[in-house]
Amino acid sequence: MTIAKKIETIIANASWIRRMFEEGAELKKMYGSENVYDFSLGNPNLPPPDKFKEVLLELVRSEPPDAHAYMPNTGYPGVCGAVAAFLAREQGAPVEGADVIMTCGAAGALNIALKALLDPGDEVLTPAPCFVEYGFYADNHGGVLKTVASRPDFQLDLAALAAAITPKTKVVLINSPNNPTGAVYGAASLKALGELLEAKSREIGRTIYLISDEPYRKVVYDGVSVPSIFTAYRESLIATSYSKDISIPGERIGFIAVNPGATHRKPLLGGMALANRILGFVNAPALMQRAVARLQGEKTDISAYLRKRDLLCDGLGAMGYDFVKPAGTFYLFPRSPIPDDVEFVQTLKAERVLVVPGSGFKGPGHFRIAFCVDDAVIKNAMPGFERAIRKYRK
């Protein structure tokens, strides 16, 4: 054994997913990438808003000599302040710059939060289906991810969450709008969750933190809005990024914010600043920090994702696919026409349609379609989607 056993095991277990990607790449080589309909990756296909480029050029043209130097591990105070001012309005809470730590994306945000919070064996509870990386993030810092099935409509199952909380539960991690389901939790549901966590914290004699991972907050449709987590529960943190709403996932820029009303606000912020440093992030990329400070509230053209969602939902609905229409994100998570979602994904692949099995998101019996692709990909994939379901439902 030459590399770490755990890493070797992860690589071995992930090999069928990797094989799928490799086979997908092979398909593209064989048939031309325009003849393969790739819905496998959540890589936003819309360009950033025009203002992003303008801001970048302006920042670089007028930069002082120390524009790329170290700054505090938490980020430029001015940037944290700009983020806090926007967040305060959005959350309806008196968030200050000191409550915000700029991070290398939401993934960096979640890792520093879990590093700062978890003692060995502590549990992180999350509703399933969920983002596959959560399990790694908890494990990175000695914790254990436990999942709790959501309701069939992908909304929170509070009774199931309540039953799953143990004295080892340190964090409840939610993701709304949700990857992979597109579900958005309503205000009443979050309020009830907050009350549950308050009662359970009292019961187990220690604070259960609620971390809301919300990079898709601005990618919502039909007038839906994502409720404030800070007003729903006091002991809460928001982890997010500008990857999806400004379409800059490659730049790794996001933040974590602590509820200004949190009981242990200061040690929590100090712990996360330290974690940002010692995990090797050190600080969020300097230029992108200064860019997003000037782009608060900006977003890419969400109406294009709405059009894609409706194109996809109308098409698949007419064929008899069963799904909950996503209120946000650019993911659709239909039920697989057969129980074995991996088999169905292979059937779609035979039609040159690439999607990800729900099992990869702890949501077996489903599959994920990332519709952040050109409209033409959606349109051209329709016959393949139709032939695949016809194979099982005549």
Place this chain on the structure above:
Amino acid sequence: MTIAKKIETIIANASWIRRMFEEGAELKKMYGSENVYDFSLGNPNLPPPDKFKEVLLELVRSEPPDAHAYMPNTGYPGVCGAVAAFLAREQGAPVEGADVIMTCGAAGALNIALKALLDPGDEVLTPAPCFVEYGFYADNHGGVLKTVASRPDFQLDLAALAAAITPKTKVVLINSPNNPTGAVYGAASLKALGELLEAKSREIGRTIYLISDEPYRKVVYDGVSVPSIFTAYRESLIATSYSKDISIPGERIGFIAVNPGATHRKPLLGGMALANRILGFVNAPALMQRAVARLQGEKTDISAYLRKRDLLCDGLGAMGYDFVKPAGTFYLFPRSPIPDDVEFVQTLKAERVLVVPGSGFKGPGHFRIAFCVDDAVIKNAMPGFERAIRKYRK
């Protein structure tokens, strides 16, 4: 206890260093920052080369719509290729793009390497004095840092290293040019280290990896050059960044490269790509990747650091300070005139001269002066340095 015990302990133990920084900030408020001589931070004070700004502007002006999208976790293949081409010449080894993973600085590089390599309890051996963060990096991934004293001239003590290797040793981590001493290890020394590790690997029946952390490689003086690690030892990795040579530490851009001759090259690269993803780095910042690809071999005006080094060494030497003149980096690591380096650092602080005790680098009895500051700071600090040593040596 509301945050992780380990994090709480680190914060508590680090509090005197933090207190020093806070007291330093207070000093600046009281006396004006121009009257406080701050040598505490390794934050390069020279601006990036002019070409950096030109390249950034050109990249942003001409960017395609997907310029800020996700790319492979290892980085843009073209960027890895450009880095590899330069590295191949520098190292005299057939490095290819596939041997390189772009990272969030050298800190990110070291963390993904240790995550990929360490099983619980594995030991990372490093010569002391050393960069204080190494201990955290090893611990992040279940490993343990062991230090071995260097020779009084800060060169490798191979006999001591040999004696410290146990069956648990998985990694030997070196840093040349060294922070905090400025020492550069010579070719003969590295060759002997390579032979030692080869023999010891055979002896303990598993590969000991040599990781060379070399962000100061281009910051060297007096015609010194940093020898190739890839020709010195087959099972080796290079972790580095563009933070110091191009003066862009805030941007978090660097890479890790595996010796193309390494026995387990592929699993090692696969493990580090996975680690880059699951630790939450995901990928190195996109725009900065593309920038550094065009800046291979560029560096800031090192002659300015040389001038600062000589100004400092001439001044302190004349006062009777005892030190080894640094062959590289922008650090000087003099012997403290009294055994208690923390006390001497306090004495300097009373003179409004801020430095870091050697104890912080596992080099007690010394202190670190980061001379990446304006020449005026060095000149104006001289009377304070003189009064401090006079206090103990009349």
